[in-house]
Amino acid sequence: MWLPSSGFLQRTANLRKYPLRSCGRYLSYTATESIAPVNLHYDKLVPKDGNATDRPLVILHGLFGMKRNWLSLSKAFLRDLDMPIYTLDLRNHGTSPHARPMNYAAMAVDVLHFFHTHSLTNVSLLGHSMGGKVAMSVALSPECPSDLKHLIVADISPATGPLSPEFSGYIEALKKIESSKVTNRKEAQDILKPYEQDAMTRAFLLTNLKHQGHEHLPLEFQIPLEIIGDSVPDIGSFPYEPGERTWEGSTLFIKGTKSKYINDRNIPVAKQFFPNMVLEHLEAGHWVHAEKPNEFKHLVTDFIRTRQ
Known part of the structure; x- marks a missing residue:
């Protein structure tokens, strides 16, 4: 089980750089101000064997979304993968606590805190849109657990730019x-x-x-x-610059062909952060999981099954 380091909640000042391990690599880290995690509300589906902690799929919604938007897909993932399924309400969404700041550093701290408090191991992390940026921020975090096994990002890139x-x-x-x-x-x-x-x-x-x-x-x-x-400017941002961090685990990006959130300009940026990424396409807009739920489910389940 991953345990947080003593520096997990002690991000201080912003001028010095510290050498910290980022999922197996030492990279410079510009510290930020202290961030207190919130306890995220969640729904949980558990397979028949009762396993609630090992090999879970954790799902993060997008801006204005909530955990219950994923209920139908969560049931399908449970049936097909036979692993625990967690859907989270991110801070300031659904029934989770309201808190400032609302940026990716803070939301990543919340998710890492959730992993720890629920003793999750061998995690597959899936995020759509804003939730995808949260998921990428978790993977790139200096506190990323070594047993994060799969990263799945739905129709968003790690690029920085204003929201539409x-x-x-x-x-x-x-x-x-x-x-x-x-x-x-x-x-x-x-x-x-x-x-x-x-x-x-x-x-x-x-x-x-x-x-x-x-x-x-x-x-x-x-x-x-x-x-x-x-927080709209923060939601359009990303906490890391290309080349500052990498995560070399199994990564799947799913692009909606009618959406511009993943495009020719930012795919190379994504590859800099996630060198072992694969990119799949679905004939859909930005809400790929809602427009093509069966096809989306097959992409995710096949990816997790074939990269154990």
Whole structure:
């Protein structure tokens, strides 16, 4: 079982460099300020043999997502892989605690803390979009456990750049919905529609809208819109520069052919960080796992099975 080093929660100042081991290699590490982990909420599926800790698949959602978005695929992964399946709510998402900062260093600390507190070994880590960047940050972290076995990244690269403009629009729309004190989803849909024409995307965003008491009271978002809005620049970033770190474990990138998040410019960047990566394509947009769930499941399960 991986145990955290004494420096796990003691990232100090930002001027000195420390030689730390990053999954088997010594690399320079620019320390950051101290980050306290939050205890992430999760769902767990366990195979018939009762194993809950060895060879788990841990799944990280994207921006505005939550663990329950992955329920159907999690059941399919359990059936096909016969291994424990964990789906996490990242900080400021789902029912997990709200906390600053919301950047990849902090979210990686949360996931590493989860591995440790749940005694997970031989982990396969899967992340989509923002969750994919969290997963890559875990693999590249100086505290990466040596028994991280597989990294699977769905339709995102380790490149740095501003988020697409629609994400800022989503924040604006969701804040407008909340300030309007809507009492039903139709009112929320009417406010959101000018910002997003796709009905499935609107429904996805509004899964975060909840009754916080009596059904006639205004609906509220369970996610902290102020924190997420302030964190948009961090969500578009990546904590490491090409060449600063590598992870040489088995890595799968899955690209949606209709999406631009993985492209000819950033594939070489991904290869610098993950020299043993393979790239697969699915005829889909950014939400590859939702648009092509069966094909996505087959890619992931085949990858894990053939790289034990």
